[in-house]
Amino acid sequence: MSKLYVVPTPIGNLKDMTERGIETLKECDLILAEDTRHTQKLLNYFDIKTKLISYHKFNEKSRSQEIIDEILYEEKNIALVTDAGTPCISDPGYELVKIARENNIEVIGLAGASAAIIALSIAGLDTSQFVFYGFLPRKKSELIESLKDIRHNHIKTFVVYESPKRIIKLVEAIKDVMPNASLCVCKELTKLHENSFFGGVELVLDKLLNHIDVERGEYVLVGYNNDFKEKESPEINVGIHGIIFDKIMQKEYSLKEAVNAIVEEGIASKNEAYKASLEVKKFIESFL
Missing domain, CATH: 3.30.950.10 (Tetrapyrrole methylase, C-terminal domain)
Incomplete structure (x- = not known):
């Protein structure tokens, strides 16, 4: 089966183009370029005559399937390049590579500039x-x-x-x-x-x-980052009712013991704790 090649291009210095990258672009049937005018200059410099078409962020979703079909049914080897650097790294290409993988097309990545x-x-x-x-x-x-x-x-x-x-x-x-x-x-x-x-x-x-x-x-x-700081967890306001319920259900306190513990721990006054305990008792009894 034909392949999809991901080919890095120089980010500024044309001498950074690898021999393998040049050979791959020459031997492929089609080159997909982010900006055809920009890539044509690179092809001219290395005397690469391969057909060139546009493939950028505005058409990658619509064009990807037709490119996959050319690989699958027309047995074309296709190269993907970007204006500078490695495709898919903050540049178009992800959609095409994803669909290629889903169709069991071999994707070959070349070494190059990033x-x-x-x-x-x-x-x-x-x-x-x-x-x-x-x-x-x-x-x-x-x-x-x-x-x-x-x-x-x-x-x-x-x-x-x-x-x-x-x-x-x-x-x-x-x-x-x-x-x-x-x-x-x-x-x-x-x-x-x-x-x-x-x-x-x-x-x-x-x-x-x-x-x-x-x-x-x-x-x-x-x-x-010398200012690293753990992300603070949001505060959880449990409330008196929740604390009483926890002491009764998890710690097996009696209602009276739960009230006394809350008062001793300074969580609430005796009147607040007692009032809340009656409401918790009513809630529990509603399920009995």
């Missing part, structure tokens, strides 16, 4: 465990909630992608939620003007604010 992994490798932060979040929400309130979830995660190293227009707002939000975080913000990875900003969140924010080209290029942010 901005998240490159950033982790140069961040100088603990990479024994990490969580990849992709792009966080744009709306400020939703962004803050997402960062709070990151703060509560016991895995302290996190990776996010961000656009140049929003990188300052992201770091400012991190400063509010995780003021002691350590960051490495990577800009234009593998490209001519590659840069990275490392340090505490305030220092990194200051460096970005003073960087002349801060709103150009793409960003990967690697952070280490």
